[in-house]
Amino acid sequence: TQLLEQSPQFLSIQEGENLTVYCNSSSVFSSLQWYRQEPGEGPVLLVTVVTGGEVKKLKRLTFQFGDARKDSSLHITAAQPGDTGLYLCAPNYQLIWGAGTKLIIKP
Amino acid sequence: GAGVSQSPSNKVTEKGKDVELRCDPISGHTALYWYRQSLGQGLEFLIYFQGNSAPDKSGLPSDRFSAERTGGSVSTLTIQRTQQEDSAVYLCASSRDLESYGYTFGSGTRLTVV
Numbered sequence: 001t002q003l004l005e006q007s008p009q010f011l012s013i014q015e016g017e018n019l020t021v022y023c024n025s026s027s028v029f030s031s032l033q034w035y036r037q038e039p040g041e042g043p044v045l046l047v048t049v050v051t052g053g054e055v056k057k058l059k060r061l062t063f064q065f066g067d068a069r070k071d072s073s074l075h076i077t078a079a080q081p082g083d084t085g086l087y088l089c090a091p092n093y094q095l096i097w098g099a100g101t102k103l104i105i106k107p
Numbered sequence: 108g109a110g111v112s113q114s115p116s117n118k119v120t121e122k123g124k125d126v127e128l129r130c131d132p133i134s135g136h137t138a139l140y141w142y143r144q145s146l147g148q149g150l151e152f153l154i155y156f157q158g159n160s161a162p163d164k165s166g167l168p169s170d171r172f173s174a175e176r177t178g179g180s181v182s183t184l185t186i187q188r189t190q191q192e193d194s195a196v197y198l199c200a201s202s203r204d205l206e207s208y209g210y211t212f213g214s215g216t217r218l219t220v221v
Contacts, residue, residue: 006149033209042111042198042212043150050208088149094140094200094210095166099149 003027006089006098014106016078021101023089024071031092032072034063036085037100043088079105109133113199113213120189120220128184128216132201140210141174141184142198150198156182157205189220 005024013019023032031050035043047056049065049072056063060083062075076083088100112131120126132139137158142150152166156176167173171189176182186193196217200210 031208041214042200044212045209048208086147090150092208093205095152095155097142097149097152100147102147 004089004091004096004098006087006101008101009099010102010104012104012106013079015080018075018077019079019103020073020075021087021103022071022073023098025091026070027091028069029091030069032065032069033090033092033094034072034074035088035090037088038085043086076103079103081105081107111199111201111211111213113197113216115216116214117217118219120218122191122220123188125185125187126189126218128186128197128218130182130184130199130201130213132180132182132199133211134180136201136203136211137179138202138205138207138210139176139182140200140202141182142200144196144198144215146195153184153197155205186218189218191220194218194220 007022031048033048034046037043047063052067052069054065060077064073084105086100086102090097114129140155141153144150154162154164154174156162171187174184196215198212198215200212202210
């Protein structure tokens with residue numbers, strides 16, 4: 001059974017700090033998507049990573065796909081209150097999802 | 108439409124009643140997913156439709172749950188004889204096709220069974 005584990009489950013930090021959240025699995029995926037979800041809304045796609053070792057940058061957000069395509073990380077530089085939300089990862093076909101990392105950035 | 112539209116946005120129902128939740132996907136999107144999300148948790152896959160193929164119902168938690176997609180567009184998720192454990196946010200997403208990366212989600216229907 002495929003399983004996606006996200007860590008940490010919860011993270012609360014001050015504005016301006018850096019942070020990294022993780023998405024790990026024992027399965028190999030052909031692609032992985034990261035989403036951010038705000039209260040009362042559906043998840044919004046941030047990025048898709050496809051190639052092992054791939055690094056994608058979206059402004060202050062850096063996404064990395066592990067060489068073996070089993071894990072991924074999201075690094076946020078100089079976090080801002082607008083980064084607050086639930087960060088979710090899901091592989092191709094998106095039938096399974098991680099439980100998410102709830103991120104709170106305090107001003 | 109410009110986005111995925113779900114209705115109602117909120118639904119409160121009495122235990123034992125049936126409910127219907129509606130999803131209107133982005134025009135031209137052939138793939139449509141239903142998910143359930145409990146408070147602060149990840150998404151639980153329920154069912155997906157891809158074009159005219161038979162839907163994948165493998166995520167439906169019980170035979171009280173069913174879904175239809177008429178004319179390859181609008182979808183309805185029906186929950187019969189609702190139970191309190193059915194309380195959750197029900198999210199719908201669509202994509203050009205099953206192989207497309209990333210889906211567009213609606214804002215969800217918050218279902219509360221009292």
